[in-house]
Amino acid sequence: MLNLKEELNDPQLQAVRAIHGPVLIIAGAGSGxxxxxxxxxxxxxxxxxxxxxxxxxxFTNKAAREMETRVKELSGKKLQALTVCTFHAFGVKxxxxxxxxxxYRKNFSIYDExxxxxxxxxxxxxxxxxxxxINYYEMxxxxxxxxxxxxxxxxxxxxxxxxxxxxxxxxxxxNEYNRSLKIFNAVDxxxxxxxxxxxLEQNTALLKxxxxxxxxxxxxxxxxxxxxQYRLFSLIARGSGADLIGTQANVxxxxxxxxxxxxxxxxxxxxxxxxxxxxxDLAEIKxxxxxxxxxxxxxxxxxxxxxxxxxxxxxxxSDQSGGKSIELFYPGSESDEADFIVxxxxxxxxxxxxxxxxxxxxxxxxxxxxxxxxxxxESNIPYKVSGGTSFFQRKEIKDIISYLKLIANTHDDxxxxxxxxxxxxxxxxxxxxxxxxFAHSHKTSLWDAMERLCRLPExxxxxxxxxxxxxxxxxxxxxxxxxxxxxxxxxxxAAKTRNLADxxxxxxxxxxxHSKNEKIARWKFANIEYFIGAIDQWEKNxxxxxxxxFAWLNRISLITRDEGGEDRGKVNVMTIHASKGLEFPVVFIxxxxxxxxxxxxxxEAAGEEPxxxxxxxxxxxxxxxxxxxxxxRLFYVAITRARDKLFITSCQKRRRLQELVECRPSPFLExxxxxxxxxxxxxxxxxxxxxxxxxxxxxxKRLAVT
DNA sequence: GCCCCCGCCACGCGT
DNA sequence: TGGCGGGGGC
Numbered sequence: 035m036l037n038l039k040e041e042l043n044d045p046q047l048q049a050v051r052a053i054h055g056p057v058l059i060i061a062g063a064g065s066g067x068x069x070x071x072x073x074x075x076x077x078x079x080x081x082x083x084x085x086x087x088x089x090x091x092x093f094t095n096k097a098a099r100e101m102e103t104r105v106k107e108l109s110g111k112k113l114q115a116l117t118v119c120t121f122h123a124f125g126v127k128x129x130x131x132x133x134x135x136x137x138y139r140k141n142f143s144i145y146d147e148x149x150x151x152x153x154x155x156x157x158x159x160x161x162x163x164x165x166x167x168i169n170y171y172e173m174x175x176x177x178x179x180x181x182x183x184x185x186x187x188x189x190x191x192x193x194x195x196x197x198x199x200x201x202x203x204x205x206x207x208x209n210e211y212n213r214s215l216k217i218f219n220a221v222d223x224x225x226x227x228x229x230x231x232x233x234l235e236q237n238t239a240l241l242k243x244x245x246x247x248x249x250x251x252x253x254x255x256x257x258x259x260x261x262x263q264y265r266l267f268s269l270i271a272r273g274s275g276a277d278l279i280g281t282q283a284n285v286x287x288x289x290x291x292x293x294x295x296x297x298x299x300x301x302x303x304x305x306x307x308x309x310x311x312x313x314x315d316l317a318e319i320k321x322x323x324x325x326x327x328x329x330x331x332x333x334x335x336x337x338x339x340x341x342x343x344x345x346x347x348x349x350x351x352s353d354q355s356g357g358k359s360i361e362l363f364y365p366g367s368e369s370d371e372a373d374f375i376v377x378x379x380x381x382x383x384x385x386x387x388x389x390x391x392x393x394x395x396x397x398x399x400x401x402x403x404x405x406x407x408x409x410x411x412e413s414n415i416p417y418k419v420s421g422g423t424s425f426f427q428r429k430e431i432k433d434i435i436s437y438l439k440l441i442a443n444t445h446d447d448x449x450x451x452x453x454x455x456x457x458x459x460x461x462x463x464x465x466x467x468x469x470x471x472f473a474h475s476h477k478t479s480l481w482d483a484m485e486r487l488c489r490l491p492e493x494x495x496x497x498x499x500x501x502x503x504x505x506x507x508x509x510x511x512x513x514x515x516x517x518x519x520x521x522x523x524x525x526x527x528a529a530k531t532r533n534l535a536d537x538x539x540x541x542x543x544x545x546x547x548h549s550k551n552e553k554i555a556r557w558k559f560a561n562i563e564y565f566i567g568a569i570d571q572w573e574k575n576x577x578x579x580x581x582x583x584f585a586w587l588n589r590i591s592l593i594t595r596d597e598g599g600e601d602r603g604k605v606n607v608m609t610i611h612a613s614k615g616l617e618f619p620v621v622f623i624x625x626x627x628x629x630x631x632x633x634x635x636x637x638e639a640a641g642e643e644p645x646x647x648x649x650x651x652x653x654x655x656x657x658x659x660x661x662x663x664x665x666x667r668l669f670y671v672a673i674t675r676a677r678d679k680l681f682i683t684s685c686q687k688r689r690r691l692q693e694l695v696e697c698r699p700s701p702f703l704e705x706x707x708x709x710x711x712x713x714x715x716x717x718x719x720x721x722x723x724x725x726x727x728x729x730x731x732x733x734x735k736r737l738a739v740t
Numbered sequence: 741g742c743c744c745c746c747g748c749c750a751c752g753c754g755t
Numbered sequence: 756t757g758g759c760g761g762g763g764g765c
Contacts (some may be wrong), residue, residue, distance in 0.1 A: 093755085094754090095755085120755065123755090146755090147754085147755095169750095223754095224755095226755085227755095296754080298752080299753080299754065299755080398753080399752055399753075400751090400752085401751055401756090404756090429758095455742095458742085458743080460741090460742070461742090462742045463741085463742080464741060464742085465741085465742095499741095502741095591755095592755065593755095609752090609753065609754090610753080611752090611753045611754070612753085630752095633752055633753085635751095636752065636753085690751080691749095691751070
């Protein structure tokens with residue numbers, strides 16, 4: 035039995051009890067948002083609302099898992115019919131049931147960013163654009179924006195900095211891209227959201243079914259939902275026809291506009307206005323008491339975020355008065371910075387009050403974590419990096435996965451191309467070109483082309499030489515063989531995958547690829563063993579009801595961060611973006627330099643100059659900059675991760691693109707009230723006293739300005 | 741026709 | 756640091 039009154043404060047209680055009608059919860063950093071959501075679900079279950087009527091949508095897999103675990107603990111129930119997942123995972127679940135109505139087959143492949151880029155390359159080759167003036171990545175962004183309705187061809191942005199609009203020629207590439215996906219029976223991440231909408235809009239009866247099933251919908255991190263995500267859940271919440279009035283919908287969104295840091299991925303602050311319009315008479319509840327941080331940290335965070343103009347008014351407060359000062363260091367280089375963090379951790383560990391997992395080290399970018407990793411390894415400090423190149427993106431893992439994906443869906447050209455000559459089978463460019471030409475002219479997949487050009491009746495001439503045909507035939511035989519074995523019986527997928535690695539002799543391939551360094555080959559092989567181990571664990575998990583090959587592939591397609599392994603007893607290293615929703619007793623914000631926070635690329639993309647005002651007056655004259663405000667929110671998120679103690683480091687020099695660049699401290703540091711900060715010289719400053727002195731003075735001047 | 745090696749380029753966040 | 760494209764060698 036839940037004891038809500040004892041466990042929650044008044045606004046929290048109000049939020050938990052408001053289960054009927056539309057609700058908007060504005061939850062400041064550290065205000066017990068997760069607590070409210072989990073209690074709310076537990077309270078619903080206790081009130082007799084059936085599990086299958088509840089849909090809770092989150093932003094990350096991690097949040098979904100955490101929410102589910104905590105609801106399970108609170109309610110003491112098995113949660114077989116409760117749906118707690120990310121928007122994308124919901125899309126997969128939906129499409130698994132309904133995708134056939136759009137002419138796809140159920141064994142569709144899910145393309146990640148890498149697959150997507152490979153396909154775009156392919157489509158560009160086919161079109162006659164020889165020298166596109168944007169790269170594949172930018173083109174992927176463009177396609178994504180078009181697909182999700184962020185912009186149309188007429189108002190699409192131009193290549194960064196040029197001010198030019200994209201040429202209509204890319205529209206053909208885009209169409210070719212989508213046609214190819216369909217032929218390959220594949221969907222990209224955007225399709226996971228747009229296809230369900232298409233299906234639901236076409237089929238009123240189906241929409242009615244979903245609308246009537248999910249009577250209670252909750253959306254976490256609402257400030258980071260995109261337009262397309264908004265459309266998906268509001269469609270289900272409002273139903274169609276007579277149900278179109280939003281006042282009766284039991285839909286609850288939880289968010290904090292100050293923590294909106296994903297606009298580049300389509301997150302749209304206007305969703306809030308849409309929500310207020312689409313669901314009139316909503317109850318608005320503000321959670322403003324912070325239970326996480328000391329007032330020092332909160333004041334610093336408030337000082338920073340108050341410089342933003344576009345925000346919903348709120349005032350976070352805490353009754354934990356005082357707190358340790360925020361300490362600011364400016365190491366000479368990124369290796370000094372890493373050494374500094376290591377020594378601080380060592381010192382604090384000696385005090386005995388902290389464990390390694392009390393520390394969070396936050397960076398702006400993934401690539402910046404390298405130097406800290408080196409230092410941690412050297413000093414034997416256990417650590418865990420989340421984010422970055424995920425385990426599943428590693429070459430050797432991707433190779434094995436591409437075989438599995440091809441086995442699941444032989445029309446998946448992108449994964450066929452990846453696996454067909456890895457390890458080498460003597461199938462090169464010319465063969466691929468022949469197959470590809472045939473596939474294109476017959477509007478079919480490479481696999482189909484292969485079958486039709488290789489396995490010809492006697493006497494029919496083939497455009498492929500006998501030797502190549504034999505190679506292709508062997509390859510197809512291998513895939514078909516495993517197809518029968520892996521799809522036939524939903525058992526021992528792990529063992530069968532090991533079998534596959536043996537049969538393609540991947541080990542010999544690794545040895546030959548890394549003939550100069552056998553250690554690397556061993557390391558990569560160990561990764562494959564780990565991968566197989568992960569399949570094994572997953573298969574043997576009793577909570578897992580669907581253990582087939584498709585289920586496994588769908589699962590890992592949506593996991594980008596490496597979520598396996600034990601977190602306890604390890605220092606947490608991650609990007610600021612990845613730290614959202616987490617908290618640590620001690621936080622280090624590393625690389626708090628101008629050009630990093632705020633990031634130059636972020637400002638460039640919006641066609642803005644890097645922000646380095648010489649004085650406070652100039653600062654106020656700077657026009658409102660959306661990207662600058664988002665960068666400030668990012669810094670705000672970083673600060674508010676800390677419970678007791680915050681360290682900020684800003685390097686004097688940093689290695690960038692092979693050269694050493696002079697750095698300046700982040701302009702946001704000036705926005706922290708100076709009385710909360712202690713500025714320190716570091717030992718490394720001795721090496722270059724003049725420069726260190728200048729930097730120190732600049733820092734002080736900046737802090738004195740406010 | 742395939743493969744290997746070298747030089748070049750980029751390095752923002754993530755479902 | 757590594758991924759990729761081009762040119763020369765086999």
